[in-house]
Amino acid sequence: MVSSLFGPAIGSGVPGTQHKASIASSVPPDAAWTDQELADPHAHAEKAGKVRGMFGAIAHRYDLNNRVHSLWRDQAWRRYAVRAAGVREGDMVVDVACGTGDLTHALARTRAAAVVGIDFSRPMLDVAEAKRARLPAKECGRVTYLEGDAMELPIADASADVVSIAFGIRNVVDPARALREFARVLRPGGRLVVLEFDRPGPALIRRLSDWYRGWLMPRTATFLSGDRTGAYKYLPKSVDTFLSRDAMCGLIRACGLTEVTSKALTFGVCRCYRAVKP
Numbered sequence: 001m002v003s004s005l006f007g008p009a010i011g012s013g014v015p016g017t018q019h020k021a022s023i024a025s026s027v028p029p030d031a032a033w034t035d036q037e038l039a040d041p042h043a044h045a046e047k048a049g050k051v052r053g054m055f056g057a058i059a060h061r062y063d064l065n066n067r068v069h070s071l072w073r074d075q076a077w078r079r080y081a082v083r084a085a086g087v088r089e090g091d092m093v094v095d096v097a098c099g100t101g102d103l104t105h106a107l108a109r110t111r112a113a114a115v116v117g118i119d120f121s122r123p124m125l126d127v128a129e130a131k132r133a134r135l136p137a138k139e140c141g142r143v144t145y146l147e148g149d150a151m152e153l154p155i156a157d158a159s160a161d162v163v164s165i166a167f168g169i170r171n172v173v174d175p176a177r178a179l180r181e182f183a184r185v186l187r188p189g190g191r192l193v194v195l196e197f198d199r200p201g202p203a204l205i206r207r208l209s210d211w212y213r214g215w216l217m218p219r220t221a222t223f224l225s226g227d228r229t230g231a232y233k234y235l236p237k238s239v240d241t242f243l244s245r246d247a248m249c250g251l252i253r254a255c256g257l258t259e260v261t262s263k264a265l266t267f268g269v270c271r272c273y274r275a276v277k278p
């Protein structure tokens, strides 16, 4: 059943290998961000290579940092996204920028027939694969991981009932191109669910959140992960300079999806966008 999801790009060989070659050549030897580059990381010509290098470096402590620095809210946000996806019996689900697989595995706990996790970072996928092996047999059997790019999904047209992306769209070089890919692979009636960080509305909480994300977290998360790439300096800068929630909703609509809604989670620290393929 899973094979019906895969597009022609990977149909004839080992899943994802064609993408691997083109992605590998874009990784610079030094993936660290300088303070100057972080003024607007989305505009940097080497963003893809830097992002990939960064996640490769922090993969081993990624989950721990997520739990600690979200004050154990991150899994609740993913569970919200799963509910928003409204997974039905037999659905085909694609979790893009799946990283270490937390959302992928939450989706595998539903009545989905198959869940495909796609990411361009091999070390993040290695962690995901190790976690998948520890799932109950039924859930484990539903999950497949592929190395691939969000902007060129190895998935056939109109073959997915759900496409999800958690904390990934901000890291993609061209979010509009990725969203068009999501629209391409969704079947009519299929749902897109996007989780992304946001800045809270209430002034006091916003100031507290800005301080936490911009000052405290980069220090403690860098310490916990032993990171040298600047990953946790990039995180707040990439949130502050990313599309506003109105711009995100507009972009999702412009990519051909309808019924676009967004819901603030935990005072608006996180936001869940949902849309439907007409």
Ligand SMILES: C[S@@+](CC[C@H](N)C(=O)[O-])C[C@H]1O[C@@H](n2cnc3c(N)ncnc32)[C@H](O)[C@@H]1O
Pocket (backbone or CB within 6 Å): 051, 052, 055, 096, 097, 098, 099, 100, 101, 102, 103, 118, 119, 120, 121, 124, 148, 149, 150, 151, 165, 166, 167, 168, 171, 172, 173
């Ligand atoms: C912040 S992590 C999110 C991981 C996971 N979705 C979660 O909920 O924890 C972002 C992930 O996006 C991946 N990523 C960034 N750009 C990508 C792209 N163009 N194609 C595929 N994966 C990408 C990174 O490798 C990383 O694993």
